[in-house]
Amino acid sequence: MVPIGNPWLCLGVKNAMAKRHFGIRDLLHAPVIIGAVALGLVVVALFRACVTTGPATGSRTRMERVAASEGRGQSSSTARPPQRDYSATLGVALRGDEDQALLREVCSWLGTPYRGGMAKKGVGTDCSGFVQRVFDDVYGIKLGRSSTDIAKQITPVKRQALRCGHIVVFSRGGAAKVFHVGIYLGDSKFIHSASGGGKGITVSSLHEDYYAKHYYAGGPAKGMR
16 A cells, blocks of 8 residues: 655656656556555545544543443442531531531430430430530540539639530539539530430520529530640
């Protein structure tokens, strides 16, 4: 096969035309040369078609389509979940700088009923068991098992200085009569396990008459940053 653009072929044709000398042999070879030129044109056209729409491009396009399809069908377990709206879940006007691990943990306890002497998520817990478990799981801080013991493990601050994650303590008359603890969230709200009416884990306000009357102290647990 004679490639297109062969300078020797072009030069030979040009010289032959210039000399105006065609013999029988030239006439016999002319169809061969013309056929070779035509075949070369076909090969070039096919090559260009392969470059522009060939298998490589087609395969790459199919791979991209498959990847896009797999992305759309990706399971929710591997997709990154959106940030939860803890304000709506807890009913608290959060500031936005709260410990997300703490909020996530206390939210996971919502719906757990009150059970004295227990501290098992989803099954039952009392107030001190709830606080003890949350601080152990989130901060690695070991608190006492009773409300009285936990009250001794906080660094008291003024009520106006309470921050999310601080422990709030309630008493019927001084340190000797501490009877209830919870975890402060902000906006004067705290989460705790309430025994009244079998509420279990719930969010209450320090402004409610009962809790306003028995509020004793509040502050971070010793060992918190």
